[in-house]
Amino acid sequence: MPDPALKTVSGTYPSMAEVSIKEVARMAGVSIATVSRCVNNPEKVTEKTRLRVQKAILETGYSPNTLAQSFRRGRTNLVMVVLPSIGDPFFTDVMRGIRTAAKAKGYSVVIEETQFNTMTADEIGAMLVSKQTDGIILLASMSPFGTEILSAKSRRRLPIVIGCETISPELSEFPSVHIDNVAAAKEATNYLISQGHRRIAMICGQASSLLTKDREYGYRAAMNQSRLAIEEGWVVEGELSLDGAIRATRKLLNHQHRPTAIFCANDEMAIACLHAVKSAGLRIPDDISVIGFDDIRYAEVADPPLTTIGQPAEEIGERVMYRLCREIEDGLDGETAPEIVPHKLIVRQSVARPAG
Amino acid sequence: MPDPALKTVSGTYPSMAEVSIKEVARMAGVSIATVSRCVNNPEKVTEKTRLRVQKAILETGYSPNTLAQSFRRGRTNLVMVVLPSIGDPFFTDVMRGIRTAAKAKGYSVVIEETQFNTMTADEIGAMLVSKQTDGIILLASMSPFGTEILSAKSRRRLPIVIGCETISPELSEFPSVHIDNVAAAKEATNYLISQGHRRIAMICGQASSLLTKDREYGYRAAMNQSRLAIEEGWVVEGELSLDGAIRATRKLLNHQHRPTAIFCANDEMAIACLHAVKSAGLRIPDDISVIGFDDIRYAEVADPPLTTIGQPAEEIGERVMYRLCREIEDGLDGETAPEIVPHKLIVRQSVARPAG
DNA sequence: CTGAAAGCGCTTACAG
DNA sequence: CTGAAAGCGCTTACAG
Numbered sequence: 001m002p003d004p005a006l007k008t009v010s011g012t013y014p015s016m017a018e019v020s021i022k023e024v025a026r027m028a029g030v031s032i033a034t035v036s037r038c039v040n041n042p043e044k045v046t047e048k049t050r051l052r053v054q055k056a057i058l059e060t061g062y063s064p065n066t067l068a069q070s071f072r073r074g075r076t077n078l079v080m081v082v083l084p085s086i087g088d089p090f091f092t093d094v095m096r097g098i099r100t101a102a103k104a105k106g107y108s109v110v111i112e113e114t115q116f117n118t119m120t121a122d123e124i125g126a127m128l129v130s131k132q133t134d135g136i137i138l139l140a141s142m143s144p145f146g147t148e149i150l151s152a153k154s155r156r157r158l159p160i161v162i163g164c165e166t167i168s169p170e171l172s173e174f175p176s177v178h179i180d181n182v183a184a185a186k187e188a189t190n191y192l193i194s195q196g197h198r199r200i201a202m203i204c205g206q207a208s209s210l211l212t213k214d215r216e217y218g219y220r221a222a223m224n225q226s227r228l229a230i231e232e233g234w235v236v237e238g239e240l241s242l243d244g245a246i247r248a249t250r251k252l253l254n255h256q257h258r259p260t261a262i263f264c265a266n267d268e269m270a271i272a273c274l275h276a277v278k279s280a281g282l283r284i285p286d287d288i289s290v291i292g293f294d295d296i297r298y299a300e301v302a303d304p305p306l307t308t309i310g311q312p313a314e315e316i317g318e319r320v321m322y323r324l325c326r327e328i329e330d331g332l333d334g335e336t337a338p339e340i341v342p343h344k345l346i347v348r349q350s351v352a353r354p355a356g
Numbered sequence: 357m358p359d360p361a362l363k364t365v366s367g368t369y370p371s372m373a374e375v376s377i378k379e380v381a382r383m384a385g386v387s388i389a390t391v392s393r394c395v396n397n398p399e400k401v402t403e404k405t406r407l408r409v410q411k412a413i414l415e416t417g418y419s420p421n422t423l424a425q426s427f428r429r430g431r432t433n434l435v436m437v438v439l440p441s442i443g444d445p446f447f448t449d450v451m452r453g454i455r456t457a458a459k460a461k462g463y464s465v466v467i468e469e470t471q472f473n474t475m476t477a478d479e480i481g482a483m484l485v486s487k488q489t490d491g492i493i494l495l496a497s498m499s500p501f502g503t504e505i506l507s508a509k510s511r512r513r514l515p516i517v518i519g520c521e522t523i524s525p526e527l528s529e530f531p532s533v534h535i536d537n538v539a540a541a542k543e544a545t546n547y548l549i550s551q552g553h554r555r556i557a558m559i560c561g562q563a564s565s566l567l568t569k570d571r572e573y574g575y576r577a578a579m580n581q582s583r584l585a586i587e588e589g590w591v592v593e594g595e596l597s598l599d600g601a602i603r604a605t606r607k608l609l610n611h612q613h614r615p616t617a618i619f620c621a622n623d624e625m626a627i628a629c630l631h632a633v634k635s636a637g638l639r640i641p642d643d644i645s646v647i648g649f650d651d652i653r654y655a656e657v658a659d660p661p662l663t664t665i666g667q668p669a670e671e672i673g674e675r676v677m678y679r680l681c682r683e684i685e686d687g688l689d690g691e692t693a694p695e696i697v698p699h700k701l702i703v704r705q706s707v708a709r710p711a712g
Numbered sequence: 713c714t715g716a717a718a719g720c721g722c723t724t725a726c727a728g
Numbered sequence: 729c730t731g732a733a734a735g736c737g738c739t740t741a742c743a744g
Contacts, residue, residue: 067736275657301631
């Protein structure tokens with residue numbers, strides 16, 4: 001007897017009572033096959049029968065055992081997303097988009113945070129295939145990683161979609177959703193140049209990570225196009241972390257030709273950079289200009305508010321999830337052209353013309 | 357034939373080849389029951405048999421179909437964690453702890469981000485029970501929520517453990533792990549008082565959320581003990597968001613008796629508070645002192661670095677997960693005394709003696 | 713449109 | 729110690 005207080009819009013709590021399809025069939029006086037049809041293919045059943053079964057379902061509070069369904073159907077409705085750091089607010093926003101889409105499509109998502117530097121390619125590959133998921137979203141990947149995934153994919157026919165980052169040639173067979181990182185990084189660099197900066201340094205991610213690789217390319221391309229030299233020691237790794245970026249900033253400040261502007265491959269590092277510069281007794285933007293990438297929510301409340309490149313993080317998340325759904329449901333179609341979403345330069349107050 | 361390049365430490369990729377237990381049994385010349393025993397209860401099998409089966413497993417690359425196992429065993433090895441905002445770096449750290457423990461115990465975790473204010477209790481309850489999970493970690497709960505969970509729990513015997521926040525009477529039957537929020541908030545408030553502040557305001561969370569309720573109690577208690585008045589309008593809701601906290605700060609700055617110090621119920625809001633105060637042309641800590649709560653990683657790089665209450669976020673996560681495992685595996689033991697972990701006042705530079 | 717039956721892959725009493 | 733068999737709850741050709 002279902003507790004009336006527990007009624008939901010759709011009837012009663014699913015799975016709450018441990019009643020199986022048999023019980024419903026018995027009560028409705030039909031076979032279990034018919035009950036199944038009423039739930040999954042109502043159009044295959046006469047209205048009269050459907051109503052009777054409906055009533056029995058309501059009365060028993062029946063809801064299909066999803067474990068049995070998953071087993072029977074060979075699908076879990078679970079997708080895995082692999083990312084470098086759930087801590088980065090940018091990925092938080094991407095995840096929000098993924099969740100929204102996942103919920104709409106009836107999927108749950110499990111997150112795998114990967115310290116790629118501490119895992120062997122074997123371990124990563126094993127992880128990817130060991131969980132029973134219907135598909136994988138890769139928000140982080142590294143170069144030697146490609147081949148592993150390829151094998152996993154071809155063997156298990158596991159749908160994979162890549163989000164956010166640049167694609168290396170070996171990964172180009174996978175669908176992807178991201179901004180044009182090269183163009184965006186060029187835009188950021190050119191903005192600094194347009195403000196009169198000539199000595200421009202960059203704090204990039206990790207050498208092993210594709211995530212910010214294209215941003216470095218973009219920076220280098222912009223510098224080249226303007227015939228500006230990139231001195232040895234002006235491109236340093238910030239490890240995508242606050243601490244790493246603080247260390248990187250100190251190196252730049254101690255450089256014999258100190259840059260007047262620093263382009264950080266993401267806002268997380270830019271915020272740490274701001275702090276390190278100020279801690280060294282220099283002012284922003286008067287002494288050093290800083291520009292970031294991502295436009296995380298802290299960018300606006302940074303001191304000074306951070307000039308940066310905005311990405312539509314949530315939209316990327318949604319689109320990447322929907323793209324994965326297509327792979328899962330329609331099968332692996334050959335079409336793997338990347339979906340490019342727009343970025344935007346957001347001018348705040350961390351960049352000014354260089355002194356002198 | 358397994359690809360040697362795909363060998364992992366433990367043999368070959370699990371689930372990679374679609375071979376079932378039958379195939380292994382055939383190859384080893386035993387029954388499927390014996391194969392199952394070799395995998396799950398090796399001690400019940402002679403060494404000779406075990407070796408033969410082991411060999412067949414290696415050669416086929418067999419790994420049990422977890423879908424079938426879940427179905428058969430009636431367990432998913434999936435736990436759900438419900439939290440208010442995956443965006444908050446504090447919860448990121450808690451999640452890291454949860455994941456570490458989950459991995460160690462063989463569980464996957466799905467996250468449910470709950471805008472409690474936009475969900476009815478019915479919807480929440482339905483959500484909790486609709487997913488097939490072995491247990492639930494509640495990192496956020498609200499008061500009218502309690503009864504719903506109780507019903508869900510009693511009906512499904514669904515293990516639930518509460519993390520981080522204060523426990524209302526109706527939730528006290530659940531195990532929990534958290535700091536002593538009241539004591540910590542008193543400590544923060546008393547620190548401000550010890551620095552000479554008398555007009556101390558508070559930016560709290562949402563009225564509906566238990567998450568920061570005890571921090572408000574602690575603040576009020578400390579003020580009372582020191583016989584300091586809390587003026588009307590000195591306790592404002594910051595909605596646990598940057599924007600909300602900015603609005604809250606503006607209200608406080610415009611108050612006819614402007615406070616000299618502001619206690620923020622978490623660092624996320626404190627960082628926004630810092631920004632709002634500075635934007636209003638006031639200095640921190642010279643004009644206004646600010647103290648936060650949580651010690652998220654941005655606290656250290658805030659301007660000025662934020663004085664706050666540190667919580668062992670990752671430890672809380674680990675312990676809450678292990679606690680849940682005990683509930684799941686050993687059954688619901690009656691023992692529900694909360695596990696209290698230590699907090700710590702972290703003095704940085706956002707608090708000073710009031711001017712004048 | 714409906715029902716009887718097979719079967720998904722595994723685990724586990726029950727015999728032997 | 730090992731095997732034959734039942735059964736978890738569902739879905740889906742296959743007949744009728």
